[in-house]
Amino acid sequence: MRDFRSAWRKAVEAIGQPGLLFHDLRRSAVTNMIRAGVPEQTAMRISGHRTSAVFRRYRIVExxxxxxxxxxxxxxxxxxxxxxxxxxxxxxxxxxxxxxxxxxxxxxxxxxxxxxxx
Structure with a gap:
C-alpha cells in the first residue's frame, strides 16, 4: 500500500493537483455520469454504491x-x-x-x- 500512496502522491504533484485524493476520482465519475444523463440506478451499479443515500453524498452540485x-x-x-x-x-x-x-x-x-x- 505504501508504494501506491507514494506513486499517487508523485502523480498528483506532477499534474499540479497535490491535494487530490484517489477517492476524488469516484466522486468525479459519479458527477460526470449524472451530468451525462446516466440513470441513477445505472450509475450506482457502475460506482458500486448499494444505497441511494450514500450515492447522493458523492453527487457534487456545482x-x-x-x-x-x-x-x-x-x-x-x-x-x-x-x-x-x-x-x-x-x-x-x-x-x-x-x-x-x-x-x-x-x-x-x-x-x-x-x-x-x-
Whole structure:
C-alpha cells in the first residue's frame, strides 16, 4: 500500500493537483455520469454504491449545475408564456399563505444575477 500512496502522491504533484485524493476520482465519475444523463440506478451499479443515500453524498452540485437547472426551468416557462405561474398548494388548488411570489420570480432573479455578475 505504501508504494501506491507514494506513486499517487508523485502523480498528483506532477499534474499540479497535490491535494487530490484517489477517492476524488469516484466522486468525479459519479458527477460526470449524472451530468451525462446516466440513470441513477445505472450509475450506482457502475460506482458500486448499494444505497441511494450514500450515492447522493458523492453527487457534487456545482454552481453551473444550479444555473443549468434554472435555464431549463426558464425554457419550460417560456415554452408557454400564457401558462400561469405555479404556486405551492394545499391540495384544494388554493395558494398557501406562505406562497408570496410565483415561482417565475426565481427565473427573473437569475436573469438579473447573470447581468450583474459578468
Amino acid at each position: 454552481t453551473k449545475d444550479l444555473l443549468s437547472a434554472l435555464t431549463q426551468t426558464e425554457s419550460a416557462l417560456k415554452a408557454d408564456p400564457h401558462k400561469p405561474a405555479i404556486f405551492p398548494h394545499n391540495g384544494i388548488d388554493q395558494p398557501q399563505k406562505v406562497a408570496r411570489e410565483p415561482i417565475r420570480k426565481i427565473v427573473i432573479l437569475r436573469k438579473d444575477m447573470r447581468h450583474t455578475e459578468g
